[in-house]
Amino acid sequence: MFPWVRTKLSAINLLFKTNKTTCKDSTMQIKLAEQNNGIKLNIISEEGSVWILDVSQTILVSELISMALYHFYNISDLNDPLAVAQSYKLVSVGRKSPLSPNTVLEECDLKSYDELLLVEKNKSTPVSPSTSKSTKSPSKRQIIEATRCIESKHTKSLIPPHQEFNDNDIDMRKVFISLIEVSSKILSAREDADTIYETILEKIQSKLYVTPDKNLMKKFTNMGFSEQQVIIALKLKRNNTTETLEWLLDSNNKYLDYASIVTYLNDSDNLHKLTTDKSSMLTFHDKIQLIVIDYKRRRLLDFKFDMEVVNHIKEMGFSEKEVKEALRITNNNQISACHWLVGDRLPRVED
Structure with missing residues (x-):
């Protein structure tokens, strides 16, 4: 020193x-x-x-x-x-x-x-008393409120949780079918049950059951579509030219078994003869059941796929044909379609 x-x-x-x-x-x-x-x-x-x-x-x-x-x-x-x-x-x-x-x-x-x-030297900023509060991380609720108006980008779509299997649409359809079955049992005891059935069937046939227009059949077959495809499309779309062409051009329908569908539709058209035949031993309740079954099958034919769900399941390694068959059966439900594809054949939605 x-x-x-x-x-x-x-x-x-x-x-x-x-x-x-x-x-x-x-x-x-x-x-x-x-x-x-x-x-x-x-x-x-x-x-x-x-x-x-x-x-x-x-x-x-x-x-x-x-x-x-x-x-x-x-x-x-x-x-x-x-x-x-x-x-x-x-x-x-x-x-x-x-x-x-x-x-x-x-x-x-x-x-x-x-x-x-x-x-x-660089002067360090003095620590204020409120620093502990200002550096506190926001809660999940605050983050959601702050980003509510921001559009999500490049996010991976999550598989819906399992509890969504029984959604409102499926439950309402089950209730509707149950009401039909109960109503048919109640009406079967009436003396005019056959008249009521014929009235119901007539209204259904006027909306669903049609004979393909021959001119339209010729027009679409000349475009290169098979006769079986054209018959199915005209029956399902009730001879509506625009809707029929859209159905024929829809790639989702290329996996259908056209031969078996044509046979089914022909049998469906004869449903009136089958159920009104006096020699038939079918009860009023049985006849209503046939109409319900027929309606279910027609609904599956005119099915619209959710292409987003199709792409998600295809990424798992399944073929497009298998995926669309599963979605047709499970009404576009991703969870139940995956179970169906891996072998756990769950009941159909309408069942």
């Missing part, structure tokens, strides 16, 4: 004797140590000013920073010079690295005329 005290006292005497308006480069040429243990350094300020001085290698880097601050900016604290130096640092230009303030110059491996850049 004695060399440092001696150095500071000599520097103070020189500073007080020197006029403050004179050039600082001439007033701060202080011999801090003996010439045989000194080193000449070039200290550069942030503004580009250069201070060349001889300094002893036994002083600390923090002491050198204090002296440089006084030289360039007239900043000094004689009582505690290290406190002022804490907000500044010296950076070796040649090595591009800062010098540790707690080491002596001899340990810094400096050479004569090395350049040291005096720079101010």
